Amino acid sequence: MIDRRSLLFAGGASAALAALGIPLNALAAAGLQLGEPRPFSFERLVARAKSLAGRPYVADNSLPADVLQQIDYDAHGKIKFNTDNALFREGPGAFPVTFFHLGRYFQTPVHMHVLEMASGDGFAREIVYDASYFSMPADSPARKLPDGAGFAGFRLQESRLGDQKKLPWETNDWVAFLGASYFRAIGELYQYGLSARGIALDAAMPDRPEEFPSFTRFYFEPPSSDSSAMTVYALLEGPSITGAYKFVMQRGRAVLMDIDARLFLRRDVGRFGLVPLTSMYWYSETVKPTGIDWRPEVHDSDGLAMWNGAGERIWRPLNNPTQTRASSFADKSPHGFGLLQRDRVFDHYQDGVGYEKRPSLWVEPIGDWGEGAVQLIEIPTDDEIHDNILACWVPKAPATAGSSYSLKYRLHWAADEPFPSPLARCVATRLGRGGQPGQPRPQGVRKFMVEFIGKPLEAIPFGVKPELVLTASRGKFSYIFSEAVPDGMAGHWRAQFDFAAEGNDPVDMRLFLKLGDQPLTETWLYQYQPF
CATH class of the missing domain: 2.70.98.10 (Beta-galactosidase; Chain A, domain 5)
Structure with a gap:
């Protein structure tokens, strides 16, 4: 009663x-x-x-x-x-x-x-x-x-x-x-997808369970x-x-949330994940095992975008790894980061659940967040029902009992980044067998095709090709070149290279295109798992 x-x-x-x-x-x-x-x-x-x-x-x-x-x-x-x-x-x-x-x-x-x-x-x-x-x-x-x-x-x-x-x-x-501290919003395409959380504590820590x-x-x-x-x-x-x-939520073309969070720690936390974003990535055009599913791609988000405090624009395609992996991108006073769904073509999914309409979610810091890192957690999955991706901001200072935090930020639930870069952006990452057609394919060599599109690439004079700036934590590159994608679309280029890894541990790669001293594209980061 x-x-x-x-x-x-x-x-x-x-x-x-x-x-x-x-x-x-x-x-x-x-x-x-x-x-x-x-x-x-x-x-x-x-x-x-x-x-x-x-x-x-x-x-x-x-x-x-x-x-x-x-x-x-x-x-x-x-x-x-x-x-x-x-x-x-x-x-x-x-x-x-x-x-x-x-x-x-x-x-x-x-x-x-x-x-x-x-x-x-x-x-x-x-x-x-x-x-x-x-x-x-x-x-x-x-x-x-x-x-x-x-x-x-x-x-x-x-x-x-x-x-x-x-x-x-x-x-x-x-x-x-x-559920717990989870929440989500539709974007301008009227579709739910990834979620945000109030906090993420000790996610993917080897010595303690997540809270x-x-x-x-x-x-x-x-x-x-x-x-x-x-x-x-x-x-x-x-x-x-x-x-x-405190949440101030506005319903416009996109959904905006201004959030004021005041936090107090009862005890020490190993990974203190502020502003956590949670999504699902099963597979895409990047790596798809044969016959895994009838659909070409299945994901709520296809990459992590970052605009760091130094002004660099970064795109990190998501992976479905063989074991849980944590990547950390150190930064100071970031401009923002987000989990995005860049691929908006229905034919790339062939599913009626609206993967091509899933919102992108961008975090805009309000004020100076100081030193820390955007951390990306990728967890293996064999189905679309599991949220296996976590992106969050982790302060540099240890999170200890008795500490308090005051944090303000804005969440943009939209179709795209709210502050697009003037540089060309990455739109696809594709892996295949290395080597050349008609010749024996070398063992352990992978071919990469990384596609970019944008106005800086439209302005390249006829007959001129942009230069690849390409590095890896280890391994060797070969057959490195760039070319316009032959689809008649202005400003659509791809970087191509073969890569031979040394050992079986993950390899961190970095790539952008330039003309002279002028960068033309955002920076592509990728964690390659040799297989």
Whole structure:
């Protein structure tokens, strides 16, 4: 049963809400039950996170584990939030909020709150979970959960306003927070793909397991009536960390998120991954084992792009390695980095799930991040159901217990980089057998074809070829040259070379094209696994 202190958004609740100066339509749609008001501000949330970091972590095990286990994939799929109960269904603002139900794969209860804010201070009221918010079968095990159990996550639905409405808001969303500290957004091509996370702790560390802290509380700030943005606050909790987050999310052609994160470490962390991006890469045109699948390519992202503090533009194609690998790209005051989906041609995928429409995700630092490294973790996979790619920023200084961090950044969920380089960019990396047609193919030699396209390559005089600047951590190159790709497309060139490795360990390669002293392309980095 709902605690008598809770206020039902109807009838007798009206006077109490009005006494607080809280507009009724700013709080909830009819049917949502709200708890008592409690003081709230972002600084209060930061103080709470800091206070929690000084105490041992206590997991929330208040819900019956056997019931959550019964809500398996099939049972969870039959539970649908009733949009008649959507928060902000009647405003203010354009975007109603709906909620995910708990289940076997989302067992951590997440508590949702709605705010009434005034000059940064205000009140928070918990949205008290009730099974009646959801449509579910009469025999659903979810009905065994107690009132007030909490939720698994939330969605921001598309605009409900006529002048902004492109899709029915009841069945279309543009942001989703679900599971641990994971969240994602659609890009301008109206497709979900890769995810972001609040934090990544000890990913791919050989001597300790990865930790997955959770957003345990969210606070929704009612937007102004004409706003295209939504402001949401979150509390992060885990055995090694606590944190307070402020998300200001805008729905335009792309989705933009301005994020203010304040973090407090309970204990030492080996790999402290800030601003983590998580994606899936199975295979592409680069390396595809024979007969692995009927589709030419399967990936949510095909490369890591970096714009480092020295101004260099870098493209690192992704790999599906034979064993987990971590690559580190040292930097100081980076301009940004991101996991991108550059290949936008349907015929390269031949699948109806929209791989060619998956968003690219770019991280734009706000302020100076100092020294550290963009780190890339690549994990072997033999299926598309696994997110096996992680990119994050790791500060140079060790992450020790008692440390605190304040970080601001902007996430761009779009079709392409928000700050494109004036240089030609890499659009394909292809590997094959080394040697020349009609001659015996030498063992252990691979042929590389690296394609670039862009305006600097369009301006090359007829009969002139750009020079390859090519290095490797070890091994030997041969048959090195560049040529225009014979497809009639201006500015489309490829660099070709054969490479013989020495030993079986991975080889780091580096390449760009230049004319005289002038670079023409971004820098291609590649980690080649001899085979």
